[in-house]
Amino acid sequence: VVSFLTEYGLSPVLAGFIVAFIAAVVLVTFVALSAVFFIWLERKVAGRIQDRLGPTRVGGKFGWLQTIADGLKLIAKEDTIPADADHFLFRIAPYIAFCGAFVAFLALPFGNYAVAKEMNVAVFFMLAVMSSEVFGIILAGYGSGSKWSLFGGIREAAQVVSYEVPRAIGVLVPVIVAGTLNLNTIGRNQAGGIWNWYVFHDPFTLAAFFIFFTCGTASCKRAPFDLAEAESELVAGFHTEYSGLRWSLFFMAEYGAMFAISGIATILFLGGWHLGFLPGDLSEMLGTSGSVGWFIGNVINVCVFIVKGWLLVFVMMWVRWTLPRLRIDQVMMTCLKYLLPIACVLLLGVSVWQLAVPPLIRDYVRYGITAVSLGLLALFLVRVLSAAPPKGMIPPSMDSWTPHPAETHT
Amino acid sequence: MTVTAVLFWLVAGLTGGSALMVVLSQNIVRAAAWLLFTLAGTAALYFLLAADFVGATQLIVYVGGTLVLVVFGVMLTAQGPFVTMKAGAAEWAVTTVVGILFFGVLVATASFTVWPTTPPERADAAFSSTTQQLGEAFLGATEAMPRANLTGLPAGARAEHRQQVAYLLPFEIISVHLLVVLIGAAYLARAKRRREVAA
Numbered sequence: 296v297v298s299f300l301t302e303y304g305l306s307p308v309l310a311g312f313i314v315a316f317i318a319a320v321v322l323v324t325f326v327a328l329s330a331v332f333f334i335w336l337e338r339k340v341a342g343r344i345q346d347r348l349g350p351t352r353v354g355g356k357f358g359w360l361q362t363i364a365d366g367l368k369l370i371a372k373e374d375t376i377p378a379d380a381d382h383f384l385f386r387i388a389p390y391i392a393f394c395g396a397f398v399a400f401l402a403l404p405f406g407n408y409a410v411a412k413e414m415n416v417a418v419f420f421m422l423a424v425m426s427s428e429v430f431g432i433i434l435a436g437y438g439s440g441s442k443w444s445l446f447g448g449i450r451e452a453a454q455v456v457s458y459e460v461p462r463a464i465g466v467l468v469p470v471i472v473a474g475t476l477n478l479n480t481i482g483r484n485q486a487g488g489i490w491n492w493y494v495f496h497d498p499f500t501l502a503a504f505f506i507f508f509t510c511g512t513a514s515c516k517r518a519p520f521d522l523a524e525a526e527s528e529l530v531a532g533f534h535t536e537y538s539g540l541r542w543s544l545f546f547m548a549e550y551g552a553m554f555a556i557s558g559i560a561t562i563l564f565l566g567g568w569h570l571g572f573l574p575g576d577l578s579e580m581l582g583t584s585g586s587v588g589w590f591i592g593n594v595i596n597v598c599v600f601i602v603k604g605w606l607l608v609f610v611m612m613w614v615r616w617t618l619p620r621l622r623i624d625q626v627m628m629t630c631l632k633y634l635l636p637i638a639c640v641l642l643l644g645v646s647v648w649q650l651a652v653p654p655l656i657r658d659y660v661r662y663g664i665t666a667v668s669l670g671l672l673a674l675f676l677v678r679v680l681s682a683a684p685p686k687g688m689i690p691p692s693m694d695s696w697t698p699h700p701a702e703t704h705t
Numbered sequence: 706m707t708v709t710a711v712l713f714w715l716v717a718g719l720t721g722g723s724a725l726m727v728v729l730s731q732n733i734v735r736a737a738a739w740l741l742f743t744l745a746g747t748a749a750l751y752f753l754l755a756a757d758f759v760g761a762t763q764l765i766v767y768v769g770g771t772l773v774l775v776v777f778g779v780m781l782t783a784q785g786p787f788v789t790m791k792a793g794a795a796e797w798a799v800t801t802v803v804g805i806l807f808f809g810v811l812v813a814t815a816s817f818t819v820w821p822t823t824p825p826e827r828a829d830a831a832f833s834s835t836t837q838q839l840g841e842a843f844l845g846a847t848e849a850m851p852r853a854n855l856t857g858l859p860a861g862a863r864a865e866h867r868q869q870v871a872y873l874l875p876f877e878i879i880s881v882h883l884l885v886v887l888i889g890a891a892y893l894a895r896a897k898r899r900r901e902v903a904a
Binding site: 312381383384387391414415416419420422423424426427429430433434436437445448449452453455456459460631 | 735
């Protein structure tokens with residue numbers, strides 16, 4: 296695009312700035328819009344899982360505009376700062392959290408050619424930047440001058456510092472398979488059939504996917520790891536004292552980080568922007584670089600990637616509203632006694648697998664794992680979707696809920 | 706001035722300014738917050754040099770690890786709501802002397818070194834093979850810095866007699882050391898149960 300702009304008489308420097316500006320604006324818009332979507336989705340998912348409706352009124356049948364209404368309310372709210380708070384830290388903490396979550400998107404490829412900045416160490420960069428999001432949350436907990444927030448901050452610090460270790464080791468497992476930290480290359484390597492996805496590559500990557508996803512959920516402080524927030528015991532933890540736009544910045548950061556973690560998982564394990572049945576990259580199949588077909592292929596790639604990321608975010612919500620919150624000692628035990636040793640074994644295992652196992656066996660195992668996992672997944676989905684409601688319960692027809700006539704007349 | 710130079714001075718100025726604030730602020734956690742900007746600015750300088758690996762390492766080690774632990778420690782140990790530090794006159798004197806000496810060393814190093822005057826090759830973060838080079842240098846397969854000139858050698862003692870240096874052993878020693886620290890920390894922090902005394 297830079298060369299395209301320079302043809303129209305712009306200096307390369309200016310063109311570079313314009314392209315960088317456009318990329319940044321697109322990313323901010325994406326993070327903000329997906330947060331809007333996720334908040335609505337979260338309410339709906341929570342409602343359905345708890346056998347309620349979720350939002351139904353604002354913006355028609357499904358409550359589409361609920362988040363917009365929330366956003367307007369948040370903008371109109373007074374931005375209060377407690378008298379006991381450290382004003383400087385209190386003000387700056389939401390921005391640090393949001394920047395941490397947002398800057399990670401710079402290196403996240405949405406498609407082979409749709410990345411703000413292709414980096415050689417992209418996955419390492421993303422993990423590094425997202426670790427600074429935590430610092431914003433801890434500062435918020437400390438700077439609020441409230442005991443609830445302080446407890447939230449302490450828990451967050453203890454939890455995140457521990458979970459960073461198995462998360463990083465979990466990332467290393469597919470990186471060893473790929474031989475690079477470049478997310479674009481990792482995505483390109485998984486072109487072709489679904490058995491080329493790294494999650495099916497060998498038993499160790501299959502396990503590493505779950506380890507990474509668990510640690511990723513923990514690092515986004517999502518339930519069952521939401522100890523920093525813990526609404527039922529710490530009021531709202533680190534953001535007890537926040538209101539208005541600063542509060543919503545924390546939420547944008549949280550939902551941004553959820554998508555970033557899901558995006559990393561999608562690229563490292565789930566084939567990135569590939570559909571899983573095409574022999575090559577869709578954009579390259581539809582046309583040469585710069586043609587209309589190439590462009591359409593890229594758009595489809597980006598859509599595929601985003602849908603995969605959304606599915607993982609949906610799984611995070613599903614987990615959140617299904618599992619109870621862990622205690623802090625259980626959180627630490629899960630990490631240090633189980634996740635960390637398992638991750639180390641996986642790291643050793645995948646190294647041995649890459650070095651010592653002959654390619655023929657590796658291929659057979661790969662096809663076998665693909666078939667078995669997809670079969671189990673299909674079985675699981677069929678069971679979930681066709682599950683009959685428990686006896687004595689009326690099958691919910693939720694979106695067309697009307698009050699009982701007897702209730703309306705009383 | 707080129708774009709890179711403008712960005713360099715911008716980032717360097719912000720880094721230096723926030724480093725000054727680290728020293729001047731008396732509240733530990735505020736100092737930590739300013740230190741965040743200092744460290745992030747240093748990482749940004751590395752990114753400007755297309756040394757992405759070092760920049761990301763800087764962020765993950767110092768921001769994600771050290772700074773979090775600093776604030777964590779303050780939160781666990783502080784008696785009052787916000788900790789402030791008052792430095793005594795002796796501390797001021799000592800730190801001033803040490804600081805001036807260190808600054809002098811830096812200035813001397815910067816001014817006496819013969820810096821290469823040829824413009825460096827333009828490096829792109831996406832296509833320079835930094836991690837691969839790092840890995841091969843660890844194993845001693847390639848020189849760690851193939852394009853850099855060694856400084857500090859007497860004239861004539863050029864690189865011909867230099868041996869290939871592999872960093873695998875020190876790397877492994879550090880790794881094992883860190884693993885020992887991890888296990889030791891878990892051992893020390895374990896829940897201690899009294900052994901039941903047989904009656």
